[in-house]
Amino acid sequence: MTEEEFFRIYTFLKNRYGIDMSRKKEIMTGRLENYIRTGGFKNYNEYMNEVERDASGKLEKELVNILTTNHTFFMREFEHFDYLRQVVLPYLRQKEAKKHDLCIWSGASSTGEEPYMLAMLLMDFFGLEHTRWDTKVLATDISTEVLRQAVAGVYSREQIAPLPESWKRRFLRASSDGEHFEVTREVKKEVIFRQFNLMEPFPFKRKMHVVFLRNVMIYFDYKTRKELIQKVYDVMEPGGYLFIGRTETLERDAVPFQLIQPSIFRKQEGKM
Ligand SMILES: C[S@@+](CC[C@H](N)C(=O)[O-])C[C@H]1O[C@@H](n2cnc3c(N)ncnc32)[C@H](O)[C@@H]1O
Numbered sequence: 196m197t198e199e200e201f202f203r204i205y206t207f208l209k210n211r212y213g214i215d216m217s218r219k220k221e222i223m224t225g226r227l228e229n230y231i232r233t234g235g236f237k238n239y240n241e242y243m244n245e246v247e248r249d250a251s252g253k254l255e256k257e258l259v260n261i262l263t264t265n266h267t268f269f270m271r272e273f274e275h276f277d278y279l280r281q282v283v284l285p286y287l288r289q290k291e292a293k294k295h296d297l298c299i300w301s302g303a304s305s306t307g308e309e310p311y312m313l314a315m316l317l318m319d320f321f322g323l324e325h326t327r328w329d330t331k332v333l334a335t336d337i338s339t340e341v342l343r344q345a346v347a348g349v350y351s352r353e354q355i356a357p358l359p360e361s362w363k364r365r366f367l368r369a370s371s372d373g374e375h376f377e378v379t380r381e382v383k384k385e386v387i388f389r390q391f392n393l394m395e396p397f398p399f400k401r402k403m404h405v406v407f408l409r410n411v412m413i414y415f416d417y418k419t420r421k422e423l424i425q426k427v428y429d430v431m432e433p434g435g436y437l438f439i440g441r442t443e444t445l446e447r448d449a450v451p452f453q454l455i456q457p458s459i460f461r462k463q464e465g466k467m
Contacts, residue, residue, distance in 0.1 A: 196220065196223070196224050196227075197239075200238065200243070201220050201239075203239075203240070203243050204216075204223065207243065207246075207247075208262060212259065212394060213394045213414070213415045213416075213419040213423070214263070214414045215414060215416050215419075216414075223262065259338055260338050260341075263337065263338045264414070265305045265306060265336075265340075266305075267309060267410070268308055268354065269308045269311075269312060269357045269358050270312070270357040271308070271409075271410075272440065272441045272458075275407075275441075275458070275459070278456075278459060279316060279436075284316075284317075287404055287405075290434060291404075295327055295328045296329045296330075297330045298330075298331050298333065299313050299317070299403065299405040299406075300332075300334075300403045300405070301313060301332060301334045301335070302335055302391075302393060302407065302411065302427075303335075303393070303410065303411035304335060304336050304341075304342075304345060304388070305336055305338075305341045305345070306344045306345050307334065307341075307344065307345030307378075307386075308350075309334075309407060310332045310345070310386045310407075311366075311382055313386075313405075313407065314332050314382050314386050315362055315365075315366050318381070318382070318385065319362070319365075330385065331385065331386075331387060332387070334387065334389070335390065335393075337391070337392045337393075342388050342389075342390055345388050346388050347377075348377055349370065349378075350367075350375065350376055350377075350378075365379075366379055393423055394423075397426050399430050402430060404436075405436050405437075406427055406430075406431060406435070406436070407438045408423075408427065408438070409438060409439055409440040409443075410440035410443065411440075412439060412445070413442075417446060420445065420446075421448075424445065424449055424451070424452075425451065428452060428462060431462045432462070433462055433463065433464050433465055433466050434463070434464040435461070435462050436460070436462075437452055437460040438459055439458050440458065441457070444457075
């Protein structure tokens with residue numbers, strides 16, 4: 196990959212998806228090399244010409260599927276789920292006691308572990324009361340490949356290992372090979388998966404009570420993060436909570452939220 200070709204691809208990715216790979220030439224080459232060769236393209240420039248010419252958007256989708264980093268796992272940063280159970284959900288149960296309505300958004304949901312855990316937590320927390328609540332987890336990502344896997348909701352024995360035994364029994368069903376486990380229909384019904392690019396204007400009609408935006412902003416530059424955080428703030432309910440990755444930091448002036456703990460933010464009550 197020449198420097199010009201590298202520049203062309205990372206600029207394309209950054210302009211459309213906010214993802215900054217300008218210092219990741221090796222990773223980019225490693226991920227694309229095989230695809231270019233087997234796809235019969237002469238070089239990366241010819242490939243990018245095709246991506247830009249392809250009106251169906253199929254090649255661009257594939258490019259995104261190949262270049263995004265989708266690593267995730269059940270119980271990742273479980274302290275956030277503890278905080279939800281102990282602080283956020285009791286608060287929301289009281290706040291929304293009349294409307295019985297609750298909306299959580301997982302904005303970079305990858306293969307589904309994070310939003311399914313949110314759904315399991317909601318069902319666990321509300322117990323029998325759950326049927327009286329209109330709870331929803333909206334799960335979005337730009338990669339169509341991870342969304343396909345998320346909708347299927349099938350995970351290996353190894354992948355589900357970190358989940359508590361009681362959750363495994365209640366929320367998963369073993370498949371016939373005994374090595375794979377599918378999330379139950381009940382849990383799947385709680386989660387709506389959609390493809391959505393965080394760089395686009397937000398189309399949501401409902402305001403969010405909780406937003407998980409974990410381990411995605413590390414790929415964005417300061418300006419992109421700042422604009423995104425403001426958009427997130429605007430779609431949140433007053434008193435709502437934002438969770439980011441525990442190893443991520445947000446610059447103080449980029450954040451209109453109240454800082455509760457490193458990686459946990461809150462939109463003040465009374466603010467619109
Ligand atoms: C490392 S995963 C994080 C998964 C999960 N939130 C977690 O913390 O385990 C990052 C995800 O962000 C998605 N992503 C990257 N840029 C995005 C964008 N502009 N809009 C929506 N999703 C994006 C990627 O496709 C990837 O699945």
